[in-house]
Amino acid sequence: QVQLVESGGGLVQAGGSLRLSCTASGSIFSIYAMGWYRRAPGKQREMVAVISSGSTTNYADSVKGRFTITRDNAKNTVILQMNSLRPEDTAVYYCNAAAPYMYWGQGTQVTVSS
Numbered sequence: 583q584v585q586l587v588e589s590g591g592g593l594v595q596a597g598g599s600l601r602l603s604c605t606a607s608g609s610i611f612s613i614y615a616m617g618w619y620r621r622a623p624g625k626q627r628e629m630v631a632v633i634s635s636g637s638t639t640n641y642a643d644s645v646k647g648r649f650t651i652t653r654d655n656a657k658n659t660v661i662l663q664m665n666s667l668r669p670e671d672t673a674v675y676y677c678n679a680a681a682p683y684m685y686w687g688q689g690t691q692v693t694v695s696s
Contacts, residue, residue, distance in 0.1 A: 591690030604677030
């Protein structure tokens with residue numbers, strides 16, 4: 583089993599920044615990739631950024647150049663640094679861990695005001 587704990591969501595003005603954190607516990611050595619997904623009101627969940635155990639990263643086109651995903655040396659914590667935030671970034675953000683099964687955090691609300 584893998585448990586994911588998220589923090590860092592909140593309310594920010596357009597152009598501002600937020601930092602989301604996700605820490606995995608449990609069978610962490612079974613994880614080969616972690617990432618962030620989001621669901622905006624009335625829309626399907628979409629991939630925002632992922633990072634593999636080999637540190638390969640992938641970003642949605644809409645956030646490329648503004649968001650950065652990183653991990654700690656233990657490879658059990660991932661950070662999503664979000665800069666130049668826009669109102670369309672408003673969504674519930676979910677941490678994901680890819681293992682033999684897919685695990686999800688509880689979600690954290692990000693609201694960007696205009």
